[in-house]
Ligand SMILES: Nc1nc2c(ncn2[C@@H]2O[C@H](COP(=O)(O)OP(=O)(O)OP(=O)(O)O)[C@@H](O)[C@H]2O)c(=O)[nH]1
Ligand SMILES: Nc1nc2c(ncn2[C@@H]2O[C@H](COP(=O)(O)OP(=O)(O)OP(=O)(O)O)[C@@H](O)[C@H]2O)c(=O)[nH]1
Ligand SMILES: [Mg+2]
């Protein structure tokens with residue numbers, strides 16, 4: 032590798048500093064830079080523009096483009112999980128609106144029975160999305176709400192069930208147990224449920240997001256995807272590369288605002304471009 | 309009490325007679341890596357390393373410490389002094405009420421912190437009143453009202469008012485009439501790059517003159533912490549910061565970034581969802597947590 036021009040090493044250092052500043056993390060950044068060097072040697076890439084194209088290709092590859100788990104089961108059951116304040120309730124509302132807009136019958140389950148006014152907050156979103164809404168009293172068992180929602184979904188012939196859960200830190204074992212029970216409840220009511228388990232990650236989160244993804248994934252037997260929120264700010268969400276490298280979990284959606292329309296399907300090349308702007 | 313990378317530094321310098329530029333540089337590479345892994349901002353880490361290098365070079369030979377121990381000692385000391393003072397209190401106004409305003413990004417923990425601060429002030433014998441000035445987020449007002457009920461503290465909300473400024477003014481006015489000596493203003497989460505929303509905060513500040521403006525920051529924030537802290541501080545001249553959700557396992561490097569860029573104290577740390585889960589800030593504990 033001693034055949035490198037000085038410009039290439041300078042460019043690599045510049046790329047390294049950009050990646051580190053977008054929360055890609057030390058280890059994954061080094062991996063990406065090493066991978067880039069290998070690709071550049073393979074293809075005998077010399078000029079900076081071509082090197083950047085190689086980089087974009089490598090990074091888009093890490094993120095993959097795996098489609099959502101296919102299933103023609105009805106209703107499709109989607110569980111929304113994540114740490115406190117990441118944007119779960121808002122994302123649940125946006126997703127409900129998206130499906131309703133596609134002509135689907137949506138039912139939302141208010142499984143956050145703990146936080147102050149959580150049910151009220153989700154109810155507003157259900158009305159906005161024109162979705163059915165299943166709730167119990169504040170303080171009741173979240174799994175009971177989910178049981179009730181699964182029954183209602185069958186009775187009302189719903190296409191989609193979206194389960195909003197309470198925010199919880201992945202370091203709280205008892206709260207992770209509660210989440211497992213919610214998941215089991217859907218599975219007991221319907222073989223194959225939940226069809227999607229979506230981890231909602233705040234786009235401003237640093238390296239802790241990797242730990243969150245790991246623990247939630249382990250607890251729930253896998254995550255089908257990530258919704259990365261608050262990308263309308265200045266954070267870049269580079270941590271999803273570390274998650275891609277270590278856990279292979281794809282990003283499905285990004286949140287770009289607080290409005291009902293502010294949900295986008297994930298577009299890896301566009302995301303990589305935004306990282307470098 | 310040394311773990312991870314710091315312990316590695318002591319090990320790697322074993323057998324070296326004294327600190328030289330070469331072995332200092334090698335140690336600092338490891339320190340930099342530790343800081344970045346702990347979410348310290350890239351540029352903040354670089355400034356920190358430069359400062360430490362100067363101190364290490366100027367240190368000379370210490371008879372009773374190995375070069376590795378010296379190095380770790382300098383890093384620790386510099387980090388602790390950067391973290392600032394322990395347990396800086398909210399300034400109580402000479403003539404009541406003391407007005408405290410909370411601000412920050414979406415979901416950082418402001419509404420919960422409003423409740424926690426109220427609990428904290430009640431414990432110190434004060435009589436708080438809360439202003440539910442988030443008119444945007446669905447059920448935000450209700451959320452604060454529920455907390456107020458739990459604490460038996462009044463919450464000011466103007467039923468159909470869409471003006472956060474009006475709500476804050478009414479809260480200050482009611483404090484005077486109802487003999488409440490602390491007013492805590494809960495504002496809506498907003499982006500520092502949302503000019504209109506930042507102007508709203510400036511407007512509240514200009515009309516109500518809070519004695520204390522606290523930036524509420526999520527403890528798991530990564531590189532972006534520097535952008536957020538700088539923008540809010542430039543717009544509002546904040547008095548300090550509350551770092552939330554530190555009951556998790558985030559290393560909390562955002563704390564160093566915020567301190568470096570604003571020089572304002574971290575006054576409180578959120579350590580749970582309950583209203584009593586608020587601690588005063590301990591710089592030494594934070595330094596150890598970041599260095600890992
Ligand atoms: N700017 C921006 N704000 C967002 C986005 N998604 C959610 N938010 C805001 O983030 C804050 C928290 O959102 P919630 O939906 O309550 O988050 P949550 O994960 O349900 O919170 P808990 O249930 O308390 O854990 C709210 O103010 C939302 O409006 C986004 O994509 N962009
Ligand atoms: N574990 C833990 N959770 C916290 C802490 N502080 C707040 N939370 C939780 O974080 C979530 C968001 O808190 P909020 O108080 O609604 O945040 P906010 O800043 O008011 O949100 P917006 O008004 O939408 O900007 C809630 O689930 C809180 O219970 C903390 O110190 N530890
Ligand atoms: Mg929620």
Ligand SMILES: [Mg+2]
Pocket residue numbers: 418419420442448495496497
């Ligand atoms: Mg709030």
